[in-house]
Amino acid sequence: MQANMTVTPARLPELLLHVAVVRPVFLWGAPGIGKSSLVRDFAGSLGLECVTLLGTQLAPEDLIGVPELRDGRSRFAPPESIARDEPYCLFLDELNASSPEVQKAFYSLILDRRIGTYELPEGSVVIGAGNRATDNALARPMASALINRLVHVHMRASVDDWLKWAVDHGIHPWIVDYLVQRPDHLWSAPPKTEEAFSSPRAWHMLSDVITSYGEGIDDETLAILAFGTLTATHASAFRAYVKTVRHAYDLDAVIKGDAPWPRRPEERDLLYFLSETFRARLVKELPADKRGGGRHGRDLAFRAKALLVELAEISLECAQLVIAEDEHGAPVLPTWFLVEVGRDLPRLAAARAGHRS
Template sequence: MKPNEAKTAVAHLVEERVPLFLWGPPGIGKSSIVRQIAEEKGIGFVDLRLSLLDPTDLRGIPFFDQQAHKAVWAPPAFLPDGSVAEGILFLDELNTAAPMVQASAYQLILDRKIGEYELPEGWAIVAAGNRESDRGVVYRMPAPLANRFVHLRMQSDPAQWRRWATERGIDPAIVGFIAARPDALFMFDATSSHRSFATPRSWEYVDKILKSTPEAELLMPLIAGSIGEELAAEFLSWRAAAKDLPDVEALLEGETCGIPEDPNALHVLASMILQRIDADTPKERLEYLLAYLMELPPEFSVMIVKELQHKGVLLEKSPRFKTWIQKFAYLLT
């Protein structure tokens, strides 16, 4: 299931308070999409890393109630207390937790209560974890616990990731590189002994490394520490070849700009244009952009226009768009 599809499915199940388990390899954004759902709905969000908990941390600590003359359990402060009416209790890394912790979580998931604690009515339970084949330390989930969840399997998708990265302002060189090498977005090999490998999460680290403007001699080891040496060398070589680009702002002001010949540069240029243009861009600037796109190699021109339409940019209202359609109609059928 692609990230956008997984996000939509999770949102539906959260509405109905149906417990679900989101499976997927490391670094593809499982926890991120659950947090985004909570933020977009304006509801509470509690993230519990069960692999860091002891069984008593989840169940609470017993103490003697002198008035009732019995032992009761003091629920942990990190569980939702009802002060927020609706929310998501996110049990991350559930299948990496020790069996005794899973047993404690079992009662919370099955009965929505544990010890003296009861989960507020408006809260949904979402769990996530890596697959057993992902070289992580995982414990097989007991069948009764597994049967309590709806299970969704999530995978990375380069096209969706590029759109997200463009909206987030990820370095255009990264977005362009993934456009040219979609397989480089996720290169996890469970049989490899390498500690660093490419995932959507590690490419975000590369973006932060580039934005920190490190010294030239540090760039390679820092990026290699995020995505691995071989891919880091390929990315930096690709980035160097694509650095001579036209000024996008000048292009949108109607100034004459050259067309890069290097396909690598064209991928980066496409990413820069997509980051600069949105639904509020004035018509005059769109006219200048379409005039420039008329001169680009056809596959890049069509790719940029399709991505702009996906962002909600109404190119159809531009007089020049009809001319563009006539020129590239053979690629649109």
């Protein structure tokens, strides 16, 4: 299903409060962005127990129940997990990954709030969730009759929302600080092959295992864990970031001139990380229009050009990485700055060479 409009995790509770209490809702979103935990938190905010049914682990009889004799007549007895006297939140996780027969069994439960003669208690809410076929996750087509019984909400990952949550839930400070600097690394599109990929869930797992090892975790172990939970690019950058923390390398110090770019061959991953972080800093802080940047923008641009010269002396590849276009061939940094780079860098390089001689 295509997402024409999306919501962030912070917006979801308010939406569910007004929608899920009157109509069943289906949450679409990539794996690992927190759909299940958000539903459980929402149920808790209403004082409701959250009963989770995994569509991939169900057979139709798990919903419909089994026949029993009562007063000489047979009737289907719904399972104990569903047939409750008090209102609750029924969470149908991985609903669109269930078989067509199980999806059909959900019809009356979703629309009529009943299974056989059993009706959900007044005040209960029904929420479904699932991944999209485009996420390379297990997803079966949903029949139009089922789709039309649900209000569909598409979620997207939000680094601001996740960081606020992370601070309150003990996520390791290395990870929090890293994602503050590289918010674009919170989530990556699921790959088409069996590879680890970055997501809020993956960062949470990495936090748990780093915390389990403690601050003394060695670099090789950290690398094993990072590459086992994140994309290779993000894992390599995070590993380099931890080295900057441990070796007191800091981009602010480099920009201020208090520390040099790392030059030793064994520090090459640090150089790549600092180069990527430098690029992200320029994207964030350089004004789109030079005239509207104020003194900070002018000072940063002036210093950035000098730093690019220094960086190019160490690694031309890293210097090119800072000013590179995006994957579509469009400039990432402001055009006025790129023009100045092309105009001023040869002069700055010559002046630096003359100063050394």
